[in-house]
Amino acid sequence: MISKKTVLITGCSDGGIGSALAQLFHQRGYHVFATARDTTKMxxxxxxxxxxxxTLDVVKSSDIQAAVEQVSQRTGGKLDCLVNNAGRNHFMPILDEDLDLVKDLFQINFYGPIALTQAFAPLLIPAKGMAVYITTISGYLNVPYMGKTDFGxxxxxxxxxxxxxxxxxTLxxxxxxxxxxxxxxxxxxxKTQGQTYFGxxxxxxxxxxKSQEAVIAGRAQGRDGFPRIEAEDYATTVVDEIDKRTTGRxxxxxxxxxxxxxxxATAVPQSVMDAGAVMGCGLDALGK
Structure with missing residues (x-):
């Protein structure tokens, strides 16, 4: 039976945020349940x-149930921290979206974490634990046709x-x-391997x-000219806050x-915000 603190992290493939978090939690003395769809990638x-x-695919109920059972058996029915990190990045203008792919995207990024939380709540409650959700600045700024950039x-x-x-x-x-x-x-x-998926x-x-395809591809592949912090530094900040039991955002x-x-900055006009969002996206060229 595991006696130390425990954490389960989704999406722990090499070169990503989940892997960096798993390594730091391990250094801090936690027993880590590191998960991925393919364990050979950890x-x-x-x-x-x-x-x-x-092995855990967050859209497969059988994988989720198996993970709950394995964690419960090892911990006596408790889990101190659930980190919902697994997700899929995406780049495409909305007019060009394949709606079947959009549904898959929501299955992974939205429904999956809800399913995980429901399944692990009976283990989090007796531990008086934490549920953590890795989200993105992308939800706050509207940069055209981007799946993810440093500016949203x-x-x-x-x-x-x-x-x-x-x-x-709400949770x-x-x-x-x-x-x-x-x-x-x-x-x-x-800095992660996420940009390598869009070659x-x-x-x-x-x-x-279509005339701006090279611009969009460049951003998808991380060639946007914006710096990124090291995953290890990111993990340190996040785990520090979890250890302090920080809640909210x-x-x-x-x-x-x-x-x-x-x-x-509520006094900033929407036109100013929009001008910054479209900078470097090629939309000005399309308008001409």
Whole structure:
């Protein structure tokens, strides 16, 4: 039976935020349940003691139930922290979206974390634990056709993540009577492998934005000219706040503070905000 603090983290594949969080939690003395759809992609965690790797696809109820059973057996029915990190990035103008892909996106980024929270609540409550949601600045600024940039995003990806924040805000109130705290981590630019997934990005042949395909692809592939913080530094900030039992919302990552401040700058006209959002997106060229 595990006697130390425990944390389950989704989306722990190599080179990502989840892997960095798992390594730091391990250093802090937690027993880590690191999960991914494919455990062979968690090689950075393979040799760590007091770390259990689990196969977990957040859209598969059978995987979720199996994870709950395995954690419960190892911990005596308790879990100190659930970190909902797994998610899918996405880049596409809304007019070009494949709605079946959009539904899949919401299954992973929105419905999956809800399903995980429902399933693990019976373990979090006796531990008086924490539920943590990794979200993004993309839900606060509308940068055209982007799945994710340092200055935020617009469209389906942003909608899926902002929707999750609304759910987390509600859960913070609904779980409080049971001693469970909720934390949202609004994430800015972090160095991960996420940008490597869009090497063959293409717009549909009939896209209205075809002339700007190179611009969109460049942003999708991380060639946007904006710096990103190291995943290890990001993990340190997040785990520090979890250890302090911080609730509500924190902002972490490159440009996160700038976006946070812009949200409180109510005197800034929408036209000014929009002008900053479209900068470098190629829409000015389309208008001409």
């Amino acid at each position: 090689s950075a965690l393979k040799e760590l003691s007091d770390l259990t790797q689990l 995003t617009l469209g389906t990806y942003a909608a899926s993540k902002r929707s999750l924040e609304i759910v987390a805000d 913070r109130l609904e779980l409080a009577p049971f001693g469970v705290d909720v934390l949202e981590v609004v994430t800015g630019g972090v 063959d990005f293409k717009l549909p042949p009939d896209s209205l934005y 924190i902002w972490c990552g490159n440009n996160a503070d700038a976006v946070r401040l812009s949200m409180t």
